[in-house]
Amino acid sequence: MATASPSTEMEVATRPLERLEDGFVYRFAAMHSPCELRIETDDSRLAENAGRAVELEALRIERTYSRYRDDSVIGCINASAGRPVRVDNETRALIDFADRAWRLSGGRFDITSGVLRRIWRFDGSDNVPTRDQIIAMRSRIGWGKARWTDGEIALAERQEIDFGGFGKEYAVDCAINALRRMTRAACLVNFGGDLRVTGPRSDGQRWRVGIEDATQPGDMAGRLEILDGALTTSGDARRFLLKNGVRYSHILVPRTAMPVKDPPRSVTVAAPTCIEAGFISTLAMLHGRKAEKFLKQEGIRAWCVR
Structure with a gap:
């Protein structure tokens, strides 16, 4: 299995966090999608480290299973010519x-x-x-x-x-697992509209999530509330x-x-x-x-x- 090299972390540019009323948001791009972590904490260092962990996991999955890379696992299987x-x-x-x-x-x-x-x-x-x-x-x-x-x-x-039919969703699950290993803070991971939360928000309430209107891209068709688990569209x-x-x-x-x-x-x-x-x-x-x-x-x- 291809894994992130020791230099991978250095390749991820430091990005300033956006401070929210109840925590931080960390944004980046991967798998041809806008991605973000929302974390409810007052610790900016924790938020930065958590954001980097999520980004590195997304990049690892992308590099390992991208159909566009000859050196990915998928690239090697597809080049096997039946072997x-x-x-x-x-x-x-x-x-x-x-x-x-x-x-x-x-x-x-x-x-x-x-x-x-x-x-x-x-x-x-x-x-x-x-x-x-x-x-x-x-x-x-x-x-x-x-x-x-x-x-x-x-x-x-x-x-x-x-693996395009589930690769991004799998990356979200991997990111959530990485977060749970490093913090108990309430987190939401969203990769291009496919998202999962670690559990309730820090005050015990549900997360509110907007659902895009498929007939009017950019507008919201409604909002859903989620206490645990995942939502995909x-x-x-x-x-x-x-x-x-x-x-x-x-x-x-x-x-x-x-x-x-x-x-x-x-x-x-x-x-x-x-x-x-x-x-x-x-x-x-x-x-x-x-x-x-x-x-x-x-x-x-x-x-x-x-």
């Missing part, structure tokens, strides 16, 4: 999670579908792939074609894997294609290699961990027009915006 690759324990746990998610979702959640980014670029344009491009990509998708046994993975011909407020009046969601169905039809504009889910909440919110989106029915049947606490 078996033995992975470390952390990666093994993540692939086990992806395998369970694939089985529980009936194949809707598939870490081999990330290869579709080669033809689908959700930049707000009208550049929809051709039918031939889509058909050609389908043969490369299917977790069932890969071999995963006792910590060893072998991909089928031209296959790739991608899946949606297409900023990532989509629009052609001939048809809006194409960035949530892609692995079996068809096409955007899911008629999904909610966003689904927000509460769960004990961020990686669980992220999986459920994405799976709900993959149910398209039946998203609300799926969530109700499963008894999941969720908020949908159409």
Whole structure:
């Protein structure tokens, strides 16, 4: 497993903390997202150290599992050309999670579908792939074609894997674990709208969280309160294609290699961990027009915006 080198901490520039009425906020960018730690303490040194710990953990996960780095674990697996690759324990746990998610979702959640980014670029344009491009990509998708046994993975011909469906959420959980090792202060970690808290606020109250309006990016659709656990939101407020009046969601169905039809504009889910909440919110989106029915049947606490 790739880990942060001794020089990594020196690479993280010192950032002034913003003092809040009830603590501090520490902001940085990672995984193509704005990230922040909110910590309720009067100790500025603790807040700075906690912020750096959260940032370093985010950078570690990004470097270890980025699909864009040839030297990442994912890069090495994808370059293996079908040869078996033995992975470390952390990666093994993540692939086990992806395998369970694939089985529980009936194949809707598939870490081999990330290869579709080669033809689908959700930049707000009208550049929809051709039918031939889509058909050609389908043969490369299917977790069932890969071999995963006792910590060893072998991909089928031209296959790739991608942890983009849960990497950021996993990083939030890792950051929370790092914080709990260093402080009992009340903390909230938010990576691009996927967030988790260490528990109640310092006064025992719930955290208040704004939910973005998927139909009006930048505006709030409402506010939720959270005492413990995580909240994630899946949606297409900023990532989509629009052609001939048809809006194409960035949530892609692995079996068809096409955007899911008629999904909610966003689904927000509460769960004990961020990686669980992220999986459920994405799976709900993959149910398209039946998203609300799926969530109700499963008894999941969720908020949908159409």
